[in-house]
């Protein structure tokens with residue numbers, strides 16, 4: 001099922017997307033419970049609504065160097081356990097909104113990634129748990145990075161957290177086997193990154209268990225699972241598109 005968060009006139013809704021229609025559903029506190037309570041009655045033409053970022057997370061947890069070829073292209077070794085960092089939730093934009101290049105950087109790059117949206121509070125998961133039970137769904141995400149500042153600062157916070165540096169797809173796909181999906185990123189229609197989720201050093205179930213042992217994951221939290229090789233510089237006027245098989249395309253202009 002494809003879900004979205006949208007505004008129609010003055011009201012904000014959650015919705016189920018079918019063909020070109022969006023069916024509003026009740027607002028629930030627990031994302032994972034929504035599916036059971038859906039009654040599809042009235043609908044809006046998707047072109048008539050304003051799509052909003054799908055969630056407002058308490059944190060965006062990112063995984064660095066999770067594809068060996070990407071670690072190598074930046075001159076880094078593959079880590080022995082997942083390398084985690086955080087992106088500020090204030091960096092989120094959604095489909096169609098601009099990525100703004102800050103004047104502090106001369107090397108802003110795209111990182112197309114599969115992202116997980118957490119549906120249930122989870123902490124200290126063990127190998128006996130099924131970590132995917134805690135997933136609400138999956139979205140396209142662009143982990144936009146000021147590469148020059150990342151190198152200069154060593155800490156990733158500033159390089160990853162400028163406003164607009166976290167475009168997230170407006171549509172959440174909640175019924176998908178994500179173990180082997182194609183992830184591509186295009187700039188102005190040219191493929192720059194082309195990988196498969198099966199190439200991750202640390203696969204998604206392992207990542208969820210590992211992160212839950214470091215910090216409590218809350219409903220709406222996002223895990224960005226790392227980027228394939230082929231990252232490249234974005235320039236004003238570019239159009240950047242992250243596409244994931246089974247989820248769709250996230251398209252953002254660069255300004």
Ligand code: ZN
Pocket residue numbers: 062063064111113143224226227
């Ligand atoms: Zn990344």
